[in-house]
Amino acid sequence: EAGIAALPVLCANEFIIENYPWSQQIYPDWLLKGAPYAKLEKSTRDWRGYNCPERNYVFPDRAVLDRYIRTIVSHAGKRVMQYEISNEPGCAISPEQYMNIIFRPVTAVLRKENPEATIVGVCSTSDKGYQLGEFLKACLELNVAENSDAISFHPYGSPELSSPDPADKQILTMKEMISKYKAGMPIWNTELFYLFSGYEFGDFYGAMQIKAHHAAARYLVELSLGVAQSTPLESMQIWRELMIPNYQHITSWPDSQPGPVYSVYNALTRFFEGAEAVSHRNSPDGLYRCVFRKDGKLVGAIWDYRKRGNVKLDFSGFEVYDLFGNPLPGGVMTMTDAPVYLKQGALSEPEFLKKLDSLSAILEQTLSVSSEARLIEQNGKTVLLLGLRSCGMKDESGYAGIAGKGITAVEPVAFTLKRGEYAALEVPVKVSGKVAEAEVRVISNGKIWKFPVHLHRSRSVSRKPFHFQSADGVLSATAELSGKSGKSLLRIRVNDTTDSGAPGKRAMWEQDCVELFIDAAPHALPEMHADAYQPATFRLFIMPRLEKEKQLVFWGDRSFISPDSIGCRVTADASGYEILLEFPEKAFGGESGLEIKINDAPGTSGNVRSFSLFDAPDVQKNRLMFTIVKTTQNKELEK
Structure with a gap:
């Protein structure tokens, strides 16, 4: 009657998988002994092939699982009418294991014991670095929608509209993906403890510093986009925090003392409860x-x-x-x-x-500057590359400079921008020591604006044949960019005489493999999260030892470039292998960010030798660390 219902999470990932000895505090001894009650497995990889600490999987026998679910549902009766099947299973098991060992058996019992209950499936998450869409897509392909009444998600990677992966984009992408399998399927947000971006990973206390407006904004975004079940209430958000200096602990939020978030939910109820999105x-x-x-x-x-x-x-x-x-x-x-x-x-x-x-x-301020900037070394000089945009109603002109501890502008740089126009400015600078932060100062229309920026060091080089080798000198490689009408060509030669053999359960980078990191618009620096991969940033894996249809793996935004438009030809001889890649011209049509990493696995021993063309750090997560390979500037992409 109050509109509040219990949502049991059946077979949470803690039931499926755990690390000893903690699991011994959760599971009964008879289940941990394995046969005939359960199948026990160990692994040091997750379902995506990534390395992880040793895990101990506990897969209960089908009869044991059926009895467990039947007992719970029978006892709950009509008091519980919604069941979510598994909590973030993608953090623990593969989509196939989820569907075959958990989802299908559990739903079969549920439909029989309480056919009117709502079954909530998938529970994909973007917590802990996982990609929400990856697990969801795989489950949809395995027909999870057939026996689900709703699909749940935990949007930790996209809590806000200003997140690197914006909240509205994630929700709309999910809805579009699901609708291809079952039109009108509701989506439920069943967990989101942390309602804002920017906290350090693992900083529980910092992540829980929720403000009232965080709760209101998330609620309104989900209500406006048709999310059927919005962020559940979290006790550590709605109660007032203890006013004890330097006390940072989970017990900082005692019950029964309402805080600002409590009050904001009261207002949301009065203004929007029962409302329909227009x-x-x-x-x-x-x-x-x-x-x-x-x-x-x-x-x-x-x-x-x-x-x-x-x-x-x-x-x-x-x-x-x-x-x-x-x-x-x-x-x-x-x-x-x-x-x-x-x-x-x-x-x-x-x-x-x-x-x-x-x-x-x-x-009041009619110009914006990217909060992240490139500090680029080229030809013995250093320039600061920053993004500047006019956001007022008139054209803008003026000068931009830089100041900070250890960095100064050689001279200010003049600019002229039309209304709404973007420009990437190169400001010559002098740098002494390690510099990570600075202040951009812009003079325009008689006003001085100051913008703090975070700096990322990288290099700029001319396009030429590149030669590089492993630290021990055993392996070497060459790379050369060229072009023909409407196409960009990249030829890579790796002198590797050992074959990594059958892949088995090894990740791609634990086999003979070439990784490519490409940014087709390195001068495009948005106001926020410029270091995050942009639509024109993508990553390729070339697997030279596999059959042709498995040799090219694409990670990136397919709206910018389709993997089908990339040609890949691999040839091998006694001294190694050669890769010829053919891209649409826009991939390397102007200045492009680039890194090439070579992975060598001599046999199946598990030992991997890796070396990179430019030795740039963190390229798997920070596009501003890519080295810029210069040809001609591609202004169309930067728009």
């Missing part, structure tokens, strides 16, 4: 606006998701409220990342929708 828009000015219909009236919300803090809006004509439901005077207000709620007041529905959609940002 429209939503994520606009280039960094504003997210959404409209709902509740009790026959329109109610909206709007906020500055890019967190600029210098955007003003004129709310004249609206009834305006803060995120706690307190009325505000309206008129011109400075926006923050805390949502503002809007009611119709005397406006008709068409007037309300038109007025909200046409709200135009009044910007």
